[in-house]
Amino acid sequence: MNCPVCGGDCIEDAPALFARLPHAFAPCPDCMGLTYDKRAPPPDLAPAEPCPSCEKRFIDDVFAQIWTIMADTGDLSRDDPLAAAGTPLVHPGIALHRPPYLPPRSLVLLSRSVTEESARRLVAEVPEIRGVVRNGDGVPGVIDTGTDGNGRRHTLLAGCDVRADIFDTPAGPIAVYKQQSVIHIEFPHGQNPKILATYQAIRKRSPRTFVDACSGAGTLGLAGGVLGVPAVICNDAWYAAAFWTACNIGVNREALGVEGVQILHSIADLAERPVATEPVLVAVAEGARDIRVYHGDLRLLPPLLPDTVDLTAIDLFEKDDREKLKEITQFWIAAVGGDVFIP
Template sequence: MHCPVCGHDCVTDARTVLAELPGRFAPCPDCMGLVYDKRSPPPDIDTAEPCPACGKRFIDEVFAHIYRVMAAAGDLAGTEPLAAVGTPLVHPGFAMRSAPYLPPGSLVLLSRSARERTAGRLVAEVPEIRGVVRTGPGTPGVSDTGAEPAEHALLAGCDVRSDVFTTRAGPIVIYKQQSALHIEFPRERDPKILSLEREMDRHQPRMFVDACCGAGTLSLAAARAGIPHVIANDAWYAAAYWTACNLRVNRESCGVGEVTMHRSYDDLRRLPVARDPILVATANGAHEIEIYQGDLRLLPTVLPPGIDLAALDLFEKKDAGKIEAITRAWRARVGGAIFIP
C-alpha cells in the first residue's frame, strides 16, 4: 500500500506481516552479538557488521553503531550511557521474550539528541534504521479540540511502523506514523483489549463506538470479535487516517470488502484537529464500519440509533471532572453502556 510519508509501499496487509513474524527478529545459526551495558558508553571495540548469512544484527550492536555516528557528529559527547541514544521502536512490534536481531529497515529511532544532518547519516549508514524522529516535550496528538496539538519531528527516512496486538479472536496489525501518534507497546495481553472483551461479554453489543480511537486498536479488535457495526472516531487527523489505513490492512480478518476512503491523508492534514465530524472511510461486508474525524462531543449528531456500547478512551484520564461531564452528556444523548479503557 502507498505510504503517505515516504511514498513507498511500506504498508502491507496483515496476512503478510503475520506470516513473516515468527522469524522476523530471530538469529540464524551464524549470528553473533554482544550484550552491552546500557548504563555506560559502548566499549572501545569495533562494532559488528550485519550477519553475512541473514543480514541481521543484534540490537545492542546496532545501538553501538548509532552511538558512534552520533558521537562523531557531535550530537553526543561520548561520555553518555548507551541508552542516551534514544528509544528503539522495532517494526513490527510485538510481545517479545528476548532481545531482537534486527533485519534491515526494521527500526524507528526516537531521540532527543539527534540533529537533522546526523539523522540523514544514520539512515544512510546504519542499515537497520528506517527513520529517525526527534522527540518533543509533549505526547503526539491532541487532548481536546481547543488545545494545541503536539507532534514529534521526522528528521530522516520514514517513521511508519506497525505493532501486532493479540485478541481472543486473533491478532490485529496496527500501523502508525510514530511522529504523530503515541507509543503503544504490545503485550501478551493488552489491558485495553482485555477491558473491551470484558464489556463485550457483559453487553453482547451489536453496535460499538470507539469515540477516541487513536490508530484504531479497539475498533479493529471489536470488528475482529464479530460486532456487526463498528464506528471509530478521533479529532486528530493522524489517528483518523491510520485507523482507516489499518482497516484496509486487517480487512480480511475483520470481515469487510473494499474500504472506501472519503478523505485523503493530505485532506485530513489540512485540518489537523476537527470539530464537526467528517466521514473519513467506510467498509461493508459481514460487518459495517465507519470512521470519522471530529470532536466526540459532536459525534452523536451522525450516530444511528441503537448504540449498545461505547469506549471513551480520553487522552487525559486524570481530569475526573471532564470525564464525568463527557460521560454524562454521552449517556443523555446516545445511551448504551460506556466504559473507559
Template sequence: MHCPVCGGDCVTDARTILAELPGRFAPCPDCMGLVYDKSSPPPDIDTAEPCPSCGKRFIDEVFADIYRVMAAEGDLAGTEPLAAAGTPLVHPGFAMRSAPYLPPRSLVLLSRSVGERAAARLVDEVPEVRGVVRTGAGRPGIGDTGAEPQAYTLLAGCDVRADVFPTRAGSVVVYKQQSVLHIEFSRGQNEKILSLEREIDRHRPETFVDACSGAGTLGLAAARAGVPRVIANDAWYAAAFWTACNIGVNREFLGIEEVAMHASYDDLRRRPIARDPVMVATAAGTQEIEVYQGDLRLLFAVLPPEIDLSALDLFEKNDGRKVEEITGAWRARVGGAIFIP
C-alpha cells in the same frame, strides 16, 4: 499500500506481517552479537557487521553504531550511557522473549538528542534504521479539540511502523506514523483490549463506538470479535487516517469486502483538528465499519439511534470533572453502555 510519508511500500497486509513474525527477529545459526552495558558508553571496539547469511544484526551492535554517529556529529559527548542515544521502536512491534536481531530497515529511533546531520547519516549508514524522529515535551496528538496539538519531528527516513496486538479472536496489526501518534507497544496482554473483550461479553453489542480511536486498536479488536457494526472516531487527523488505513490492512480477517476512503492523508492534514464530524472511510460486507474525524462531543449528530456499547478512551483520565462531564453528556445524547479503557 502507497505510504503517505515516504511514497514507498511500507504498509503491507496483516496476513503477510503475521506470517513473518516467528522468524522476524530471530538469529540464524551464523548470527553473533555482543550484549552491551546500556548504562555505560559503548566500548572502544569495532561493532559487528550484519550477518552474511541472513542480514540481521543484534540490537546492541546496531545501537552502538547509532551512538557513535551521534557522538561524531556532536549530539552526544561520548560519555553518556548507551541508552542516551534514544528509544528503539522495532517494526513490527510485538511481545518478544529475547532481545532482537534486526533485519534491514526495521528500527525507528526516537531521540531527544539527535540532530539533522546525524539523522541523515543514520538512515544512510546504519542499514537497520528505518527512520529517525526527534522527540520533545509531551506526547504526539491532542488532549482536547481546543488544545495545541503536539508532534515530534521526522528528521530522516520513514517513521511508519506497525504493532501487533493479540485478541481472543486473533491478532490485529496496527500501523501508525510514530512522530504524530503516541507509542502503544504490545507486551503480550493489552489491558485496553482485555477491558473491551469483557464489555463485549457482558453486553453482546450489535453496534460499538470507539470515540477516541487513536490508530484504531479497539475498533479493530471489536470487529475481530465479530461486532456487526463498528464506528471509530478521533479529532486528530493522523489518528483518523491510520484507523481507516488499518481497516484495510486487516480486512482479510474482518467480515468486510471493500474499504472506501472519503478523505486522503493530505486532505486530513490540512485540517489537523476537527470539531464537526467528517466521514473518513467506510467498510462494508457482513460487518460494517465507519471512521470519522471529529470532536467526540459532537459525534452524536452522525451516530445511528441504537448504540449498545461505547469506549471513551480519553487522554485526560485523571481529570475527574472533565471525565464526568463528557460521560454524562454521552449518556444523555447517545445512550448505551459506556466504559473507559
C-alpha cells in the same frame, strides 16, 4: 496501498505481516552479538557487520553504531551512555521476551538528542534504521479538544517512521500501523488490558453497534470488529489518528470480513485541520461488518450515529482528570445511550 509518508511499500496486509512474525527477531545459527552496558559508552570497536546468513544484527551492536555516529556529529559526548542515543521502536512491534536481532529496516529511532545531520547518516549507514524521529515534549496528538488547534507532533528528520504493532485478541491478532512522529506509542507487552476490557464488554453486552469514540490508530475499533460486532464506528479529534484508523481497516480487512476500505480524505487534507471540531466522515468499509471512521470532536458526533448504539469505549488521554471523564461520560449516556466503559 502506498505509504503516505515515503510512497514506498511500508504497509503490508496483516496476513503477510503475521507470516513473518515467528522468527522476525530471532537469531539464526550463524548470528553473533555482543551485549553492552547501557549505562556506559560502548567500547571503541568497529561496527559489527550484519549476519552474512540472515542479515540480522543484535540490537546492542546496532545501537553502538548509532551512538558512534551521534558522537561523531556532536549530538552526544564521548562520556554519554549508550542509552542516551534514544529509544528503539521495532517494526513490527511485538511482545519480546529477549533482546532482538534486527533485520534491515526494522527500527525507528526516537531520540531527544539527534539532529538532522545525524539522522541522514543513520538512515544511510545503519541498515536496520527505517526512520529517525526527534521527540519533543509531551505525547503527539490533541492538546485540547474543541479548539481547532494544531495539536502536538514530534519531528521526522530522515527516512520513514511508519511502523506496525501487533496486538492479540481472543479472535486472533490485529495489525495497527501508525506514523510514529504523530501518533502516541502503544507498544505490545503481551496481553493488552484495553483489548481485554473491550472483549469483556462485548461478551457481556453482545452489541450490534460499537463506538470507539477516541480511537487513536484504531486498536479497539479493530478489536470490536474481529470480535464479531456487526457495526463499528471509530472517531478521533486528531487527524493522524482518524487517517491511520482508516488505513488499518484495510490492512485487517480479511479478519474484519470487509472487501476493502474507501478512504475519503488523504492525510494531507486532514492535516489542514489537525484538531477537528465538527466531525467529518473519513472512511467507509462494508461486508460482514459495517465500519465508519470520523474525524471530529466526540461531543458533536451523536447526530451522526444510528438510533441505537449498544456500547461505547471512551479512552481519553486525560484519564486522571476525573471531572472531565465524568462530564463526558454523563454527556454521552444522555445523548447516545447504551453502555459506556473506560478501557
